[in-house]
Ligand SMILES: Nc1ncnc2c1ncn2[C@@H]1O[C@H](COP(=O)(O)OP(=O)(O)OP(=O)(O)O)[C@@H](O)[C@H]1O
């Protein structure tokens with residue numbers, strides 16, 4: 001069976017979208033730059049396989065949450081279609097919901113007056129998990145995220161990192177076939193973020209038939225965690241492949257980092273030059289740091305002479321292995337960490 005329904009029934013595909021589009025219509029007084037329509041998703045086509053840890057990587061406003069919300073049946077698409085666990089999200093949302101759970105980073109869920117365990121237990125009851133089984137899972141999951149000693153702490157008294165770990169536990173508690181994690185490590189310290197990433201990875205190793213779709217705007221998170229990554233910007237998927245492949249595609253190009261003194265802007269000087277594929281810059285300790293993607297190494301000579309002619313002094317020059325950040329830069333024309341223009 002080569003058809004889509006065939007492949008879904010055969011159990012290859014957990015999530016699929018076809019030309020999925022979402023437009024937000026704004027009220028007159030909400031208009032942005034004179035526009036009253038925001039194209040949050042622009043004909044998105046995606047397939048996520050069962051057992052996959054799939055990442056959606058993109059800057060603020062790229063459309064990540066919009067996509068997750070549609071898949072979780074919390075938001076309707078404007079056009080196009082989406083299927084989750086074989087069910088159409090618009091035609092059969094109840095069936096979709098049976099198979100999924102969702103956690104958003106930074107959400108303040110839970111009842112502050114109840115303890116961590118009471119909150120999680122209550123949530124498990126909503127999902128009809130037998131009480132004893134719920135207690136077993138709660139204890140197990142809390143200890144896996146290093147919060148076993150917090151079971152009796154009131155949610156009021158949790159730090160934001162602990163609260164986020166509790167939310168993550170809530171996501172896994174129902175043992176969903178497909179779990180949507182929207183920015184699971186948003187704003188967390190390095191150690192807490194690592195605990196959560198290790199936990200997510202281990203959970204999938206222990207449950208190889210489960211599927212996780214996560215969003216992030218942390219490059220290294222997508223790189224380290226995800227089997228495949230879709231790069232999304234302004235509602236469009238620009239690339240979709242395993243991180244290593246994305247980086248390999250860039251290896252034909254050469255990535256240089258230069259530090260120059262004496263000028264404040266290299267972008268205007270170098271943009272559009274032959275061999276210059278993309279460029280990003282920022283000031284760093286009084287020097288201008290320039291990330292440069294060249295389609296051929298030879299272009300470096302003319303780049304350096306143009307910089308020199310403009311009065312710049314080269315302080316440092318390094319050739320780099322491409323990172324996902326460079327992949328993003330070459331696709332989008334700016335770095336992920338930069339604000340959308
Ligand atoms: N309810 C809404 N009404 C109007 N515009 C919206 C609404 N929700 C999202 N948008 C707009 O749609 C676009 C995509 O937003 P979305 O929240 O999906 O981005 P995101 O990739 O999740 O960003 P972030 O990294 O900041 O969470 C943005 O321009 C956003 O302002």
Ligand SMILES: [Mg+2]
Pocket residue numbers: 064065066182
């Ligand atoms: Mg978001």
